[in-house]
Every structure is written in C-alpha cells, then in structure tokens.
Amino acid sequence: MxxxxxxxxxxxxxxxxxxxxxxxxxxxxxxxxxxPPAQGVQEAVAEASKKLNRYSDIAVEAVAKPLAEYLGIQQNQLFLGNGSDEVLSYIFQGFTEKGIAFPDVTYGFYQVYSGLYQVDATVVPLEDDFSLELSKYDDLDGTVIFANPNAPTGIYLTQEKICDFLERHPDRLVVVDEAYIDFSGESMVSVIDQYKNLFVVGTFSKSRQLAGARLGFGVGNADLIADMNRLRFSLNPYNINSMTQAAGSAVLQExxxxxxxxxxxxxxxxxxxxxxxxxxxxxxxxxxxxxxxxxxxxxxxxxxxxxxxxxxxxxxxxxxxxxxxxxxxxxxxxxxxxxxxxxxxxxxxxxx
Missing domain, CATH: 3.90.1150.10 (Aspartate Aminotransferase, domain 1)
Incomplete structure (x- = not known):
C-alpha cells in the first residue's frame, strides 16, 4: 500500500x-x-551559528550585494537558491509550459525534474564526439537547457554559438547551467543585458569550496527574476539559512x-x-x-x-x-x- x-x-x-x-x-x-574554504569563511560560519535562534534574511543581502557587484549586474537581475539544484527546480516548475529540451548526456537532474513536474521533455542526442549542436534545437518548442561546460563530458560551447541561438529564438527561454564555468571559458553573464530570453545558473559548490553549504544563483532580466521570486515566496522564502549566507558573504571577500x-x-x-x-x-x-x-x-x-x-x-x-x-x-x-x-x-x- x-x-x-x-x-x-x-x-x-x-x-x-x-x-x-x-x-x-x-x-x-x-x-x-x-x-577547504578559506579561514575567513570558516570563522564567519562559526560566528553565524551563534544567532540560529533568528530567521535568516529573506533578501540575502549579505550575499546578493557583493555577488551582483562581482558579476557586474544589478541585484534585481539576481536570484539566490539553496544550491543551484533549487534554482533549476524553479525553472522546471514554472517556465516549461511549452516543454523543455536538453541533451541526452548531461546533468541527471534535468530528467528527474521533468518527471517530478510532469514536463514534456525532448531529449536531444549529442554528436558522436559528445559535442552539443544547437541547430538540433531549432525546430523544437519551449525552453532549452544545457550545462556549459557540460557534465559529465566537460565540453565547452563558445559564447558566440550560444548567442547565435539566442538571437534565432528570442521568444524561447534558454537556460545555461554554468556550474563549471570558472574552470573554462567566458560566462554568459557578460551578455545578460542583451538577451531577455537568457537565464544563467551558477553555484558556489565547485570553485568556491561550498558544496556542503548549498548556495546557488541565477542571473536573468529583472522580470524573470521577479517571477522566480514569486515562486520562492510561495514555497520557501527562507531558503538560504544564516550560516550559508555568512559563508557566501565571506567567500566573496576571499x-x-x-x-x-x-x-x-x-x-x-x-x-x-x-x-x-x-x-x-x-x-x-x-x-x-x-x-x-x-x-x-x-x-x-x-x-x-x-x-x-x-x-x-x-x-x-x-x-x-x-x-x-x-x-x-x-x-x-x-x-x-x-x-x-x-x-x-x-x-x-x-x-x-
């Protein structure tokens, strides 16, 4: 039963x-x-643990302000999540009404979230050498998501090719999952103001040594971020705990x-x-x-x-x-x- x-x-x-x-x-x-995280990060977390009797800051200001400055964006273009997985979950939950497409060899959560949120998913095979050919997505409808560099293959797709696709499909949301971008090429965040249909996902888990803290982010136009926050405030407004906020703030100073x-x-x-x-x-x-x-x-x-x-x-x-x-x-x-x-x-x- x-x-x-x-x-x-x-x-x-x-x-x-x-x-x-x-x-x-x-x-x-x-x-x-x-x-390990820098010593200053460890000390900040220890200090934050003394105030766990209070709710965390809903605005996550201690992270949002310095992160926006580092990325060269406005704070209203930034969404913060409990790991990038939570950011991705909101995308699948709220922005896939016309379906979603992603590669056959990629991050496993894309398929899981498609099932969880009952999304019509189209799985597009990578090339024989595991490279991603975006022209295969031209005749599809709905949202497109892919990791760049891809996981588990590690192959990086140039910013130029992604921009070409964004320009061909201005009415389709394109989600670029950049969990590993700090180890490779140029982030799509640098062109975020040029494309209203672009949403970039990032994480503190890989390059910033905070996998256990669970802190992720998304970057997009202000209207898209407002819609993301509508979902967050309808489910879990205190999604970033106090110690994670302290860790995120401190690591941005390191x-x-x-x-x-x-x-x-x-x-x-x-x-x-x-x-x-x-x-x-x-x-x-x-x-x-x-x-x-x-x-x-x-x-x-x-x-x-x-x-x-x-x-x-x-x-x-x-x-x-x-x-x-x-x-x-x-x-x-x-x-x-x-x-x-x-x-x-x-x-x-x-x-x-």
Whole structure:
C-alpha cells in the first residue's frame, strides 16, 4: 500500500555520488573542491551559528550585494537558491509550459525534474564526439537547457554559438547551467543585458569550496527574476539559512584564495589529462574540474571497480553512451598522482 500520488509512483529519483569516509578513500566522484574554504569563511560560519535562534534574511543581502557587484549586474537581475539544484527546480516548475529540451548526456537532474513536474521533455542526442549542436534545437518548442561546460563530458560551447541561438529564438527561454564555468571559458553573464530570453545558473559548490553549504544563483532580466521570486515566496522564502549566507558573504571577500585554487585545479587537470593519455586513455577535452575518460582494455565498470578496490572513488554512469567512461574529479596534485599510480597498476595486471 502507498499513499503517494499515482503520477509520482514511477518517478526515478536522482542518484547522487557515493559519500564515504575520506580517511579511507580518495574521493574523486562528486566534483567537489578538494580544498577547504578559506579561514575567513570558516570563522564567519562559526560566528553565524551563534544567532540560529533568528530567521535568516529573506533578501540575502549579505550575499546578493557583493555577488551582483562581482558579476557586474544589478541585484534585481539576481536570484539566490539553496544550491543551484533549487534554482533549476524553479525553472522546471514554472517556465516549461511549452516543454523543455536538453541533451541526452548531461546533468541527471534535468530528467528527474521533468518527471517530478510532469514536463514534456525532448531529449536531444549529442554528436558522436559528445559535442552539443544547437541547430538540433531549432525546430523544437519551449525552453532549452544545457550545462556549459557540460557534465559529465566537460565540453565547452563558445559564447558566440550560444548567442547565435539566442538571437534565432528570442521568444524561447534558454537556460545555461554554468556550474563549471570558472574552470573554462567566458560566462554568459557578460551578455545578460542583451538577451531577455537568457537565464544563467551558477553555484558556489565547485570553485568556491561550498558544496556542503548549498548556495546557488541565477542571473536573468529583472522580470524573470521577479517571477522566480514569486515562486520562492510561495514555497520557501527562507531558503538560504544564516550560516550559508555568512559563508557566501565571506567567500566573496576571499576571491584571491578562490582564484588561486581554481588555477591549481586547472593546472592539475591538464597534468592529469597528459598522464592519462600516456596510459592510453581516450578523453574529451574537459574544461570542468573533472575528466571524462575511457580505456580500450577495460570497461567502465571494470575500471570503476578496480579503482574502488584501491580505495579511489570515481563516478561511473551505467548508461548506453557513457558506460565505458569514468568521470573523475580533479583532486589535489597528490591525489591525482596516486590515481595515476593506481591506474598503472591496474593496467599492468590486465596486461600480465
């Protein structure tokens, strides 16, 4: 017997990456930053914990003002959410009346939210090399959403190509999910004033070391943001808790630290690409804080299992187009060196 509404009984929920004891495992499976937040962020959270008897600021002013300044936008162009997942959920809930389209290999929550909110979703295959061809979306209706760089492939689509699509379809909402943009190219936020049909989603989880705090944001024209807030105030106006607000405010004062860790991640990513290539891995040119790789001598599942036995976690997606690949988060230099050594041992065992 179930009391769940019948329309949700076949819903397939999102499957998050495995959480483990990090003293026992090298955790390269959930695209978190391997670096802790700056000391100032940790201190700000501790101070905020003393005032948990009070509700948090609904306007989230301590984050909204400095973030808007950093992004070069007005505060009425900014929406703040409990992680970027909440921002995305409002998009699927309120802005997909004519349906939504997204790639077949991308962030898994797009499919989940389509089911949860009963949205008519069109799944568009990526090219054979996993690149995104926006012309395939020209003859469709409704909202378009894609991650840039994409996940799990890491492939980046240029601003020029996205702008061309926005201009071809001024009456369709285009959502660009930029969770990994700080590790790659130019953000679409820089052209937000030019396109009323553009909505850009960002997060503090990856480059700003705040995955556990749950803080995300969206950038769009003022009318779109007002509509987003109409949904938020109808569901959860206190969506950003006090400690997260303190963390978000503090990390925006630690941009030098953030930039340093981003550059370290990029350097380690490129080193890791070269080392995996030496071992015979085939890879996309990932521009995120992760690699997307496969090896001709081992299936994705075999490689995932062999690494786990050596106490290294990667992410394996058991889907037709991705089942031979692993998505490997870029850790510290030391962690990635240990990964490479483990891979050498695994491949030597296969060849023996």
């Amino acid at each position: 179930t009391f769940l509404n019948e329309k949700f009984q076949e819903l397939t929920p999102y499957t998050p990456g495995e959480q483990v004891n990090e003293e026992a495992f090298i955790k390269l499976n959930t695209n978190e930053s391997p670096y 941009q030098d630290y953030v930039d340093q860790k981003v550059q370290e991640t990029i350097q380690v990513r490129e080193w890791s690409k070269r080392e995996l290539a030496k071992l015979g891995f085939e890879q996309t040119d990932s521009q995120g804080n992760f690699l997307f790789a496969k090896h001709p001598k081992l299936s994705g599942e075999e490689l995932f299992t062999a690494l786990r036995e050596k106490k290294i976690l990667a992410r394996w997606f058991n889907q037709p187009r991705t089942k031979e690949h692993l998505r490997i988060t870029v850790g510290t230099q030391e962690q990635m060196e240990r990964l490479v050594e483990a891979l050498k041992m695994i491949l030597e065992e296969v060849e023996a």
